[in-house]
Amino acid sequence: MNIDFGPVFARSGFLIDGLLLTLQFSLTAIVTGFVAGTLIAVGSRSKTRLLSLVCQGYVEAIRNTPLLVQLLVVYFGLSSVGLKFPVFFVVILAMTINNAAYTAEIMRAGLDSIAKSQIEAAKSLALSPWQVFSRVMLPPAIERVYRSLSSQFVLMMLSSSITSQISAEELMAAGNFIQSETFRPFETYIVLAVLYLILSLLFRGLFWAFGQVAFPRRRRLGTSL
Amino acid sequence: MSDVIVGLKDVWKSFGEVSVLRGVTFDVAKGQVVSIIGKSGSGKSTALRCINGLEAFQSGEIAVDGFNLADETLDLRALRKKVGIVFQSYNLFPHLTVLGNIELAPKLAKRLSPTETRELALKVLGEVGLLDKRDHYPEQLSGGQQQRVAIARSLAMEPTVMLFDEVTSALDPELKEEVLRVIERLAGSGMTMILVTHEMNFARRVSGKVIFMHQGVVHEQGTSEILSNPGTPELVQFVGSNL
Amino acid sequence: MTSFNLMHLQFILTGAMWTVILSVLATLGGGIGGAILALAGISRHRFIRNIAALYITLIQGVPLLVILFLTYFGLPALGFNIEPLAAATFGLSVYVSAFLGEIWRGSLEAVRKAQWEAGECLALTRMQVLLHIIMPQSIRLATPPTVGFIVQVVKNTSLVSAISFIELTRSGQIVNNSTFQPFLIYTIVACLYFAMCFPLSRFSRVLEKKFAISAR
Numbered sequence: 001m002n003i004d005f006g007p008v009f010a011r012s013g014f015l016i017d018g019l020l021l022t023l024q025f026s027l028t029a030i031v032t033g034f035v036a037g038t039l040i041a042v043g044s045r046s047k048t049r050l051l052s053l054v055c056q057g058y059v060e061a062i063r064n065t066p067l068l069v070q071l072l073v074v075y076f077g078l079s080s081v082g083l084k085f086p087v088f089f090v091v092i093l094a095m096t097i098n099n100a101a102y103t104a105e106i107m108r109a110g111l112d113s114i115a116k117s118q119i120e121a122a123k124s125l126a127l128s129p130w131q132v133f134s135r136v137m138l139p140p141a142i143e144r145v146y147r148s149l150s151s152q153f154v155l156m157m158l159s160s161s162i163t164s165q166i167s168a169e170e171l172m173a174a175g176n177f178i179q180s181e182t183f184r185p186f187e188t189y190i191v192l193a194v195l196y197l198i199l200s201l202l203f204r205g206l207f208w209a210f211g212q213v214a215f216p217r218r219r220r221l222g223t224s225l
Numbered sequence: 226m227s228d229v230i231v232g233l234k235d236v237w238k239s240f241g242e243v244s245v246l247r248g249v250t251f252d253v254a255k256g257q258v259v260s261i262i263g264k265s266g267s268g269k270s271t272a273l274r275c276i277n278g279l280e281a282f283q284s285g286e287i288a289v290d291g292f293n294l295a296d297e298t299l300d301l302r303a304l305r306k307k308v309g310i311v312f313q314s315y316n317l318f319p320h321l322t323v324l325g326n327i328e329l330a331p332k333l334a335k336r337l338s339p340t341e342t343r344e345l346a347l348k349v350l351g352e353v354g355l356l357d358k359r360d361h362y363p364e365q366l367s368g369g370q371q372q373r374v375a376i377a378r379s380l381a382m383e384p385t386v387m388l389f390d391e392v393t394s395a396l397d398p399e400l401k402e403e404v405l406r407v408i409e410r411l412a413g414s415g416m417t418m419i420l421v422t423h424e425m426n427f428a429r430r431v432s433g434k435v436i437f438m439h440q441g442v443v444h445e446q447g448t449s450e451i452l453s454n455p456g457t458p459e460l461v462q463f464v465g466s467n468l
Numbered sequence: 469m470t471s472f473n474l475m476h477l478q479f480i481l482t483g484a485m486w487t488v489i490l491s492v493l494a495t496l497g498g499g500i501g502g503a504i505l506a507l508a509g510i511s512r513h514r515f516i517r518n519i520a521a522l523y524i525t526l527i528q529g530v531p532l533l534v535i536l537f538l539t540y541f542g543l544p545a546l547g548f549n550i551e552p553l554a555a556a557t558f559g560l561s562v563y564v565s566a567f568l569g570e571i572w573r574g575s576l577e578a579v580r581k582a583q584w585e586a587g588e589c590l591a592l593t594r595m596q597v598l599l600h601i602i603m604p605q606s607i608r609l610a611t612p613p614t615v616g617f618i619v620q621v622v623k624n625t626s627l628v629s630a631i632s633f634i635e636l637t638r639s640g641q642i643v644n645n646s647t648f649q650p651f652l653i654y655t656i657v658a659c660l661y662f663a664m665c666f667p668l669s670r671f672s673r674v675l676e677k678k679f680a681i682s683a684r
């Protein structure tokens with residue numbers, strides 16, 4: 001048994017390409033998933049019963065099934081009805097579907113925590129419903145669940161490795177490829193583990209920094225996010 | 226003096242930069258009831274906590290029933306079998322019934338048999354007048370009842386010294402009385418006690434010695450007479466503001 | 469190419485059974501690891517606390533798939549031969565322990581410090597305080613999130629399909645290879661996962677409400 005990282009590092013070009021794709025997947029799905037999730041959160045709080053039931057049903061369905069199966073349903077489902085899309089699109093679609101459900105659950109808790117009196121005060125200042133939502137409800141709701149949101153986004157970045165199973169050529173797939181060429185699984189996956197670890201620490205750091213800028217009140221009060 | 230059971234000699238204690246005890250010295254004789262009074266922040270709780278080893282101190286000597294608290298190798302558990310303490314916030318165990326709360330330590334720390342433990346528990350529960358509440362959970366009891374259970378729980382260890390830290394401060398006036406009566410009865414039974422209290426009349430009635438702490442030192446001490454005739458302007462002011 | 473039939477369904481149900489078995493094994497293995505991590509996390513020795521925190525940060529910062537591939541492909545390359553079931557159980561347990569460890573440490577720390585002090589003042593040892601005073605109280609706090617996390621465990625067992633262990637997802641893939649009715653088959657697979665996870669999710673939420681009310 002000899003350990004040699006040389007052959008793995010010799011193919012670092014694949015790793016860098018994979019890493020960039022992982023970043024693209026994650027950053028795109030964070031944005032799309034957040035927007036969709038917030039809409040679903042609003043929908044599930046709606047007084048229109050049907051809408052709220054549909055939104056809650058969606059969240060339950062997604063949260064109680066694995067991402068891998070969702071990915072397979074989307075990937076093969078689309079192609080079985082004759083729709084051919086690039087892998088990038090399929091991945092983003094599946095990751096958005098998944099991330100939206102988790103984000104919706106988090107954002108719902110955030111929106112639920114806004115006191116009724118706040119909303120009434122805003123309404124009595126003659127703000128429009130959109131203004132009430134975007135100026136009075138959304139910012140403090142996000143602030144309150146920011147920590148959960150960041151954790152969810154980090155978890156989602158890590159779970160993007162699952163897309164290697166439908167031959168998306170992100171970081172995990174790059175590792176699998178290198179492993180099959182070098183027959184050095186231990187070294188390859190150790191390198192992958194380190195790269196993902198760096199990515200998740202980087203994400204955490206970025207979310208923290210963003211929180212410091214976006215929520216100056218917290219910073220001034222000295223309460224951590 | 227051979228009958229001194231708790232003795233502090235020039236005890237210094239600081240939390241980081243903040244010097245809280247700055248040379249505290251006093252004695253408690255066997256069977257004596259000593260009240261510690263003084264403004265909030267004067268170091269009363271810290272002094273009590275040093276006596277049963279909850280806080281370490283930097284210099285000086287504390288001796289309790291033959292234990293030397295300055296000794297690093299001191300067996301703290303052996304000490305705590307001798308010294309009971311009751312806090313302002315009763316700190317009962319919420320997942321155990323009244324009997325469960327009382328029996329836990331005799332069973333685990335003193336390794337008494339179940340029958341001995343039960344006998345002991347019923348005895349101390351009788352002393353605080355709560356035999357009928359034995360199967361209740363703490364949250365089903367009033368604050369005064371909870372505090373009496375906390376006292377019973379300490380008594381079940383059959384300590385030689387009891388420490389009370391403002392045990393009635395969190396209670397409504399009506400509930401204070403029932404707790405004070407229990408403590409007073411205990412005082413009459415010959416138990417050695419140190420009580421930190423804001424109840425001046427109570428202190429005057431039960432204590433053989435009153436200690437006035439001010440800015441981390443014993444500023445004045447004597448019989449309960451000093452509450453009526455304070456010798457220092459600080460105590461004059463303190464008694465005046467606590468009538 | 470055959471069409472989806474009862475034999476296929478039976479195959480998929482057998483896979484579902486393995487998903488249940490794996491989930492139980494991973495929860496048990498991860499539970500043991502998690503308990504050790506939680507205790508290490510509240511240790512008086514900073515060094516031990518740091519080790520536990522480091523383990524949790526490392527494992528939570530790496531995808532489960534990488535952990536599984538490290539155990540399944542990496543260990544044999546180092547000369548440790550390992551069965552697929554053992555590899556799957558071990559990899560999942562390593563992952564699960566990091567999360568359960570964090571949940572449980574949090575619920576141990578959530579018990580007020582005064583409870584430790586009260587036990588200490590009654591001459592109990594640290595172990596006695598932990599066993600008889602702290603743990604019974606923290607179990608109430610820990611149960612809802614633990615049940616909730618078991619849902620994640622069940623879903624995460626699907627990744628074991630990638631190391632060719634035939635559980636629910638893998639059995640669906642195999643059936644799909646012969647029938648090629650992916651939409652039907654993966655929907656059935658998804659429904660089976662839902663049937664396992666949804667009751668657990670519900671139960672977790674019911675517990676959470678119940679404890680939230682009794683904590684008032």
Ligand SMILES: Nc1ncnc2c1ncn2[C@@H]1O[C@H](COP(=O)(O)OP(=O)(O)O)[C@@H](O)[C@H]1O
Nearest residue numbers: 240243245263264265266267268269270271272
């Ligand atoms: N654990 C601690 N850490 C830092 N400072 C403390 C701690 N405990 C007490 N103090 C400080 O020591 C001083 C005396 O506290 P204490 O003994 O509780 O006074 P008292 O019981 O007379 O009100 C206070 O200024 C308090 O802030």
Ligand SMILES: [Mg+2]
Nearest residue numbers: 269270271391
């Ligand atoms: Mg005090």
